[in-house]
Amino acid sequence: MSFTYRYARPALTVDAVVFGLDDEDLKVLLVERAGEPFRGTWALPGGFVNVGEDLEVAARRELAEETGLRLADAYLEQLYTFGAPGRDPREHVVSCAWYALVNIRDHEVRAATDAADARWWRVQALPDLAFDHAHILEVAGERLRGKVRYRPIGFALLPERFTLSQLQHLYETLLGRGVDKRNFRKKMLALGFVVDTGETETDVPRRPARLYRFDEARYRQLEREGFEMWV
Amino acid sequence: MSFTYRYARPALTVDAVVFGLDDEDLKVLLVERAGEPFRGTWALPGGFVNVGEDLEVAARRELAEETGLRLADAYLEQLYTFGAPGRDPREHVVSCAWYALVNIRDHEVRAATDAADARWWRVQALPDLAFDHAHILEVAGERLRGKVRYRPIGFALLPERFTLSQLQHLYETLLGRGVDKRNFRKKMLALGFVVDTGETETDVPRRPARLYRFDEARYRQLEREGFEMWV
DNA sequence: TCAAAAGTGTTCCGCTTACACCCATGC
DNA sequence: GCATGGGTGTAAGCGGAACACTTTTGA
Numbered sequence: 001m002s003f004t005y006r007y008a009r010p011a012l013t014v015d016a017v018v019f020g021l022d023d024e025d026l027k028v029l030l031v032e033r034a035g036e037p038f039r040g041t042w043a044l045p046g047g048f049v050n051v052g053e054d055l056e057v058a059a060r061r062e063l064a065e066e067t068g069l070r071l072a073d074a075y076l077e078q079l080y081t082f083g084a085p086g087r088d089p090r091e092h093v094v095s096c097a098w099y100a101l102v103n104i105r106d107h108e109v110r111a112a113t114d115a116a117d118a119r120w121w122r123v124q125a126l127p128d129l130a131f132d133h134a135h136i137l138e139v140a141g142e143r144l145r146g147k148v149r150y151r152p153i154g155f156a157l158l159p160e161r162f163t164l165s166q167l168q169h170l171y172e173t174l175l176g177r178g179v180d181k182r183n184f185r186k187k188m189l190a191l192g193f194v195v196d197t198g199e200t201e202t203d204v205p206r207r208p209a210r211l212y213r214f215d216e217a218r219y220r221q222l223e224r225e226g227f228e229m230w231v
Numbered sequence: 232m233s234f235t236y237r238y239a240r241p242a243l244t245v246d247a248v249v250f251g252l253d254d255e256d257l258k259v260l261l262v263e264r265a266g267e268p269f270r271g272t273w274a275l276p277g278g279f280v281n282v283g284e285d286l287e288v289a290a291r292r293e294l295a296e297e298t299g300l301r302l303a304d305a306y307l308e309q310l311y312t313f314g315a316p317g318r319d320p321r322e323h324v325v326s327c328a329w330y331a332l333v334n335i336r337d338h339e340v341r342a343a344t345d346a347a348d349a350r351w352w353r354v355q356a357l358p359d360l361a362f363d364h365a366h367i368l369e370v371a372g373e374r375l376r377g378k379v380r381y382r383p384i385g386f387a388l389l390p391e392r393f394t395l396s397q398l399q400h401l402y403e404t405l406l407g408r409g410v411d412k413r414n415f416r417k418k419m420l421a422l423g424f425v426v427d428t429g430e431t432e433t434d435v436p437r438r439p440a441r442l443y444r445f446d447e448a449r450y451r452q453l454e455r456e457g458f459e460m461w462v
Numbered sequence: 463t464c465a466a467a468a469g470t471g472t473t474c475c476g477c478t479t480a481c482a483c484c485c486a487t488g489c
Numbered sequence: 490g491c492a493t494g495g496g497t498g499t500a501a502g503c504g505g506a507a508c509a510c511t512t513t514t515g516a
Contacts, residue, residue: 008234008282010243012325051239051323055314081312081327083286092282094243096312096325165467182470183506206466207513230461396495413497414479437493438486 010083010092014059015046015133017079017097017140018069019123020104021157026123026173027104028137031066031115037089038130040116044137046095047114059098067118068110075101075156079140087132095131099140101156148174149231152193155214161197163209164188171231191229193219241314241323245290246277246364248310248328248371249300250354251335252388257354257404258335259368262297262346268320269361271347275368277326278345290329298349299341306332306387310371318363326362330371332387379405380462383424386445392428394440395419402462422460424450 018029030042045066049058056076064070076098083094104120111118121127123141126134148154154170155162168184188194193215201208249260261273276297280289287307295301307329314325335351342349352358354372357365379385385401386393399415419425424446432439 002235002237003239004233004235005240006233007279009236009240010280010282012241012243048238049241049314049325051241052316053323054316055312055325078311080309081286083280083327085283085285092284094280094286094327096314163468180506180508181468182508185469186471187505204467205515207468207515209468394495411480412495413481416496417498418478435494436488438488438495440495 010094011088012049013046013093013095014049014055014062015044015095015097015136016059016063017044017099017137018063018067019099019101019140019144019157020107020120021170021173022104022120023169024122027120028123028126029067029069029109029118030121030127030129031111032117033130034114034116041130042121042127043130044097044133045115045118046097049096055096056098059096063100065113066111066115068112069102069107071100071102073156074103075153079136079143082132082136084132095136097136097140099143101144101153103157103159105159145174145176150229152191152214152219152229161199161211161213163201163211164194165209167194167212175231187231192222241325242319243280244277244324244326245280245286245293246275246326246328246367247290247294248275248330248368249294249298250330250332250371250375250388251338251351252401252404253335253351254400255353258351259354259357260298260300260340260349261352261358261360262342263348264361265345265347272361273352273358274361275328275364276346276349277328280327286327287329290327294331296344297342297346299343300333300338302331302333304387305334306384310367310374313363313367315363326367328367328371330374332375332384334388334390336390376405376407381460383422383445383450383460392430392442392444394432394442395425396440398425398443406462418462423453 020027020029029045031045033039033041033043045063046059047062047066049055053061055078059076060071079097079099081094081096085092087093087095109118109120126137129137148171154167154174157170158166164185167188168179168181171184172178194212195215195218197211197213199211201211251258251260260276262276264270264272264274276294277290278293278297280286284292286309290307291302310328310330312325312327316323318324318326340349340351357368360368379402385398385405388401389397395416398419399410399412402415403409425443426446426449428442428444430442432442
């Protein structure tokens with residue numbers, strides 16, 4: 001079966017930049033390509049958009065197909081559309097890139113269709129990447145670093161219940177600089193949407209910390225009231 | 232001539248949301264469609280991307296072709312890519328939307344290929360629009376209102392030399408609220424990249440105002456130094 | 463009792479805000 | 490001389506930044 005059009009068309013793909021955080025670093029999910037071009041090279045998960053398929057749906061589908069990762073509560077947002085001719089050696093391929101923030105421990109990854117392998121890589125120590133994916137990742141990193149300062153998106157990188165130290169570690173990792181513990185705690189709690197669950201950590205070899213959660217409904221309420229955060 | 236592919240492909244277009252400002256209002260450039268679908272309906276200028284053509288180049292080309300407007304110093308930025316199936320009644324068409332800020336008085340618009348007419352419309356009083364263009368325009372407006380507060384993009388809406396009153400009018404129009412004259416002037420001049428040209432207005436029936444300009448090189452310098460603006 | 467991280471207040475400074483009158487020009 | 494917008498300073502309050510020690514727990 002084949003399809004014929006009156007005018008030539010660029011091909012359309014989606015790519016996904018999935019960020020995760022562990023105790024050490026910011027990580028990104030990559031797949032090792034099983035097919036040409038760039039066979040054996042690491043790349044962002046992604047693939048062709050089907051006719052009649054929404055772009056976000058396509059991004060989620062490709063991600064699930066290639067890495068087994070299903071985004072549920074994760075944060076997913078369109079990043080940018082990359083369409084420079086020559087970014088794909090085969091032909092003109094335009095890619096709509098998305099980025100997601102997930103809690104690494106909630107998700108098991110496994111390679112599947114079109115991917116020889118799939119695993120998390122430290123953002124600070126990436127392999128060579130296929131296509132213009134190094135560039136896409138750079139743009140995604142800038143967006144993440146910029147947006148986390150004025151939108152509460154970072155919570156998607158943490159477990160549902162987290163300590164303020166974990167949250168502080170998140171901001172320090174993303175912003176690339178240390179922040180003052182007392183001021184950080186004061187500010188976060190003053191925002192009003194980081195709420196104490198009343199619970200504490202268990203099984204830690206030290207004084208257990210209080211567990212907090214992100215109250216999304218409260219955040220939306222404050223947002224409607226014209227409130228603004230700035231970290 | 233025709234083109235055959237192994238798999239069906241969505242079509243790919245670009246659309247441009249061009250904002251301009253006059254003494255009264257924020258305006259947007261629309262074209263009246265000369266062809267089907269939506270013949271006779273007003274729409275954003277735009278059209279199909281050629282194979283091998285960069286997306287930004289395509290956006291500029293369609294804009295020039297349909298409205299005669301050539302963006303030179305104007306601000307142009309990718310907005311978002313809209314790909315919901317059904318947004319075009321003919322078939323699945325994915326559109327990469329861009330937005331631009333121009334100084335209305337620098338540009339003459341005239342309808343050309345595919346456009347029966349082309350003119351500026353008040354953003355507050357738009358006609359019914361073709362496709363999902365009302366939605367695209369709404370997204371563009373949100374982006375503009377958000378971004379103008381932390382990036383000096385508004386200057387593209389003004390002549391090269393402008394008075395502080397014009398600049399204040401710009402911010403009041405975009406933000407939708409009045410601002411204090413003395414505080415506004417203090418802040419703008421304190422930023423360091425709005426500089427006095429030493430000239431004044433001519434031919435005004437009142438005391439002439441000083442003319443300022445946006446010093447982009449200075450802005451870039453400050454940006455590198457980690458400076459941040461917030462209006 | 464030691465190691466490790468949790469938790470907690472105050473002071474100072476700079477920026478934002480609120481606010482009203484005189485000035486220069488053209489008609 | 491009048492109408493129109495141009496141009497200017499100060500005081501008060503608030504939020505951000507700097508800063509160090511005590512507490513709790515498990516080993």
